[in-house]
Amino acid sequence: MRDREPPRIACLLIPDLPWVAVARTQPELAQRALAVAAAPGPRADVLALSPAAERAGVRLPCTVTHARAACAELEVRLVSSALEASARRALLDVALSASPRAEWAPPESGLHAAEATVYLDASGTGSLFGSDAGLAAALAARAFRLGLPAIVTVAGSRSVARIAARRLRTTWAERAADDPGPSDVVPPGGDAAFLAPLSLDLLDPPDALAQSLDRYGIRRVGELLRLPKRALVARFGSAGQELLSLARGRHSEPPPSAQEAASFDEAQDFEFPIDRVEPLLFVLNALLSRLCERLRCRGLACDSLEVQLTLSGGGRDARRIGIAAPTLDVRILLRLIALSLETHSPEAEIDAVALSTRGVPPRDDQLDFFRPPGPAPAALSRTLAELEALCGPGRVGQPEAVDTHRPDAFALAPFAPGPWSPPRENADRCRETPPPYALTVRALRPPVAAQVRAARGRPAWIRSAVANGSVVEAAGPWRTTGNWWSPEEHFAFDHWDVATEDGVVARLRWDPLHHRWEIDALYD
Amino acid sequence: MPSPQRAPRELEGLLRELGPQIQLGGHGAPPITQRPRCPTGLASLDALLSGGFPRGGLSEVAGVPGSGRTSLALAALARATGEGEVTAVIDAADHFDPPSAEAAGIDLGRVLWVRAPTERDALRAVHPMLTAGGFGVVLVDLSGCETRIGARIWPRLRKEVSASDTALIVLADRRIVHTFADLALELAPSSARFHTETGAEGAGTLLLALESRAELVRSRLGPEQRSIPLEAPSPLLGSG
Numbered sequence: 001m002r003d004r005e006p007p008r009i010a011c012l013l014i015p016d017l018p019w020v021a022v023a024r025t026q027p028e029l030a031q032r033a034l035a036v037a038a039a040p041g042p043r044a045d046v047l048a049l050s051p052a053a054e055r056a057g058v059r060l061p062c063t064v065t066h067a068r069a070a071c072a073e074l075e076v077r078l079v080s081s082a083l084e085a086s087a088r089r090a091l092l093d094v095a096l097s098a099s100p101r102a103e104w105a106p107p108e109s110g111l112h113a114a115e116a117t118v119y120l121d122a123s124g125t126g127s128l129f130g131s132d133a134g135l136a137a138a139l140a141a142r143a144f145r146l147g148l149p150a151i152v153t154v155a156g157s158r159s160v161a162r163i164a165a166r167r168l169r170t171t172w173a174e175r176a177a178d179d180p181g182p183s184d185v186v187p188p189g190g191d192a193a194f195l196a197p198l199s200l201d202l203l204d205p206p207d208a209l210a211q212s213l214d215r216y217g218i219r220r221v222g223e224l225l226r227l228p229k230r231a232l233v234a235r236f237g238s239a240g241q242e243l244l245s246l247a248r249g250r251h252s253e254p255p256p257s258a259q260e261a262a263s264f265d266e267a268q269d270f271e272f273p274i275d276r277v278e279p280l281l282f283v284l285n286a287l288l289s290r291l292c293e294r295l296r297c298r299g300l301a302c303d304s305l306e307v308q309l310t311l312s313g314g315g316r317d318a319r320r321i322g323i324a325a326p327t328l329d330v331r332i333l334l335r336l337i338a339l340s341l342e343t344h345s346p347e348a349e350i351d352a353v354a355l356s357t358r359g360v361p362p363r364d365d366q367l368d369f370f371r372p373p374g375p376a377p378a379a380l381s382r383t384l385a386e387l388e389a390l391c392g393p394g395r396v397g398q399p400e401a402v403d404t405h406r407p408d409a410f411a412l413a414p415f416a417p418g419p420w421s422p423p424r425e426n427a428d429r430c431r432e433t434p435p436p437y438a439l440t441v442r443a444l445r446p447p448v449a450a451q452v453r454a455a456r457g458r459p460a461w462i463r464s465a466v467a468n469g470s471v472v473e474a475a476g477p478w479r480t481t482g483n484w485w486s487p488e489e490h491f492a493f494d495h496w497d498v499a500t501e502d503g504v505v506a507r508l509r510w511d512p513l514h515h516r517w518e519i520d521a522l523y524d
Numbered sequence: 525m526p527s528p529q530r531a532p533r534e535l536e537g538l539l540r541e542l543g544p545q546i547q548l549g550g551h552g553a554p555p556i557t558q559r560p561r562c563p564t565g566l567a568s569l570d571a572l573l574s575g576g577f578p579r580g581g582l583s584e585v586a587g588v589p590g591s592g593r594t595s596l597a598l599a600a601l602a603r604a605t606g607e608g609e610v611t612a613v614i615d616a617a618d619h620f621d622p623p624s625a626e627a628a629g630i631d632l633g634r635v636l637w638v639r640a641p642t643e644r645d646a647l648r649a650v651h652p653m654l655t656a657g658g659f660g661v662v663l664v665d666l667s668g669c670e671t672r673i674g675a676r677i678w679p680r681l682r683k684e685v686s687a688s689d690t691a692l693i694v695l696a697d698r699r700i701v702h703t704f705a706d707l708a709l710e711l712a713p714s715s716a717r718f719h720t721e722t723g724a725e726g727a728g729t730l731l732l733a734l735e736s737r738a739e740l741v742r743s744r745l746g747p748e749q750r751s752i753p754l755e756a757p758s759p760l761l762g763s764g
Contacts, residue, residue: 373658374609374610374658374659375610375656375657375658375659376656376657376658379655379656379657379658380656380658382652382656383652383653383655383656384636386652387638387649387652387653390640390645390648390649390652391638391639391640391641391645391649392641395638395639395640395641396636396637396638396639397636397637398632398633398635398636398637399620399622399625399632399635399637400622400632401622401623401626401632407623410621410622410623412637412639415636417610417633417634418633420608420634421608422608434602434627434628434629434759435757435759436564436565436566436599436602436603436629437564437565437566437569437595437596437599437754437755437756437757438595438598438599438602438627438628438629438756438757438758438759439592439595439628439731439733439734439756439757439758439759440594440595440598440621440624440625440627440628440756440759441594441621441624442589442594442619442620442621442667442668443618443619443620443621443624444619445618445619466589472716473716473718473729474729475718475729475730475731476729497718497731499715499716499718503588503590503713504589504590505590505716505731505734521621521624522589522590523590523716523731523734524589524590524591524592524593524594524595524734
């Protein structure tokens with residue numbers, strides 16, 4: 001029997017999330033000296049610095065005033081929990097694009113509080129990416145496309161992968177702004193050998209244990225491994241045993257678990273409230289671009305959008321925008337949101353905006369030899385979304401006859417022409433086939449009011465916007481009635497087919513419930 | 525690289541060699557007379573149209589209400605959907621009636637209905653469909669629309685449709701495409717045929733058919749100025 005392959009865990013690490021989250025929304029800031037402050041005002045603490053700011057001599061901890069004193073060109077932005085949450089989810093999307101088993105690392109405190117880390121089960125992905133190095137490079141490139149310069153490492157366990165990632169922090173800070181994050185691979189079975197020359201601090205031991213080992217002059221992982229295990233555990237207890245197993249690369253950790261289907265969201269807070277549609281659309285354009293890039297990364301598309309506006313004064317404006325067919329076209333999605341905002345303007349100034357969507361698979365179709373070629377699914381999706389943006393929501397789709405006797409009832413369903421097969425001969429015999437050139441009607445929506453004079457119980461003369469004069473011929477009445485149990489939906493009509501002397505053949509109806517004559521269709 | 529003096533001679537030689545394989549213009553598409561047709565299923569009408577509405581061509585059907593223009597255009601859709609093709613109705617005045625279309629034999633599952641708010645939006649909606657490709661027939665219903673449509677739109681639409689396999693049909697109260705149409709039909713109403721039958725419970729009347737006359741007023745496909753009588757029977761009567 002073949003031996004089981006050793007587990008492989010990939011780690012995606014962003015060392016400085018507050019800065020990366022801001023730079024993701026404003027890429028032009030990526031190369032500038034930038035500080036992220038905890039609150040407005042010159043006395044606020046600086047939480048994170050861009051590499052350019054660190055190179056300019058700004059050091060943490062400091063306040064905004066101190067940081068500006070060190071670097072006159074320093075740009076300051078407020079920390080945003082919404083942006084950080086979006087960046088975290090985007091990092092998870094990158095991991096899920098390669099493996100269904102991925103999860104966030106719990107947030108840490110102290111030195112690593114600004115980190116964002118995602119682990120994924122990389123076992124068995126070699127056939128997709130060629131090698132672990134190929135996987136790491138692909139993940140780094142995908143993350144960079146989403147505006148996230150992440151460090152990517154692959155090792156035999158989460159801890160070793162994270163240590164390998166933290167080792168690259170300096171390389172990450174010194175890389176060029178247009179390069180993706182660095183990557184590294186610890187070969188299978190080589191975790192202990194990789195850790196041996198490293199400083200013990202990278203294993204993040206408890207403070208007391210770290211100080212004791214330092215007093216004994218043990219500063220490297222290799223030096224720790226040379227100590228007798230029994231004596232080490234006797235002196236340092238379970239903390240010592242855990243550190244030893246970590247140093248040997250045998251740390252027992254469960255593999256990342258599979259993720260439930262989640263929604264995709266992007267949000268942004270504004271430093272100043274927005275009171276006009278144009279600047280809001282500018283922001284929405286950027287949000288949609290990031291949202292669509294995340295969906296593209298996962299091989300999904302957007303079939304509906306939830307737009308949530310936080311209004312000044314605490315109000316909320318939530319709207320759902322349906323899309324005729326899944327799409328990733330930002331221009332179309334933006335047009336649909338603009339249509340919605342033009343139709344129903346927000347009632348107050350806007351403090352924050354959030355977009356949310358659930359990813360759905362884009363349409364796919366298998367063409368065959370025996371069916372006329374229809375529109376390609378991807379092109380059709382784009383076309384439907386474009387048409388809906390042009391004509392408005394609910395105006396594009398597949399017509400459907402509704403199961404009712406109401407003559408003007410119809411419905412629009414999402415347009416999805418399914419597989420077609422030629423009608424069978426037997427089926428044709430069973431139902432009456434219409435003539436090739438059959439008489440149809442043009443519906444009048446809403447029906448046109450008519451003045452009618454009747455003689456001997458039949459319409460004899462009509463005056464309306466579409467048909468006028470004496471009635472030459474009349475056939476009817478055909479009585480339809482329904483929904484008698486509902487006063488609002490109850491309908492009753494007496495329909496007549498009438499030909500007037502001006503050459504029009506109309507479908508005239510008498511509505512006994514409202515005592516009025518109307519023309520609801522023209523024969524044409 | 526050939527010298528400028530040699531180039532014309534080489535070009536002439538190439539032209540002689542290729543001879544009839546060379547076609548002028550048309551972006552590589554065959555001329556309209558060689559394009560396949562989209563038949564209506566009515567033999568006399570298809571004969572008048574030299575086989576049907578041309579694919580890759582712009583056709584126009586004009587007529588007043590009661591002339592049978594809608595029934596004629598929907599007959600082409602019924603035939604196309606019956607063959608499994610995907611079609612579209614761009615409806616500028618919201619006149620399309622799904623139950624009636626279904627009774628006339630149209631497979632509604634293969635019809636994309638676009639309820640355009642204005643005539644301009646209706647014409648703008650044609651472009652994405654032609655770009656997407658795969659639509660057998662696109663019917664643009666501009667009947668009953670009052671807005672004057674600029675003439676510049678038609679050459680652009682004709683150019684776009686010529687690069688596709690779609691039969692583009694414009695339905696209007698009067699001719700609006702003029703010289704840019706590959707085919708133009710004018711329909712004039714004749715009469716509505718009713719049938720009265722007297723029984724034990726009294727007289728009953730039924731609308732049997734709408735009679736009209738179709739005249740081919742413009743065609744790049746064959747001879748023009750021919751007309752035929754048409755009769756659109758009520759679908760309730762069946763093909764028998």
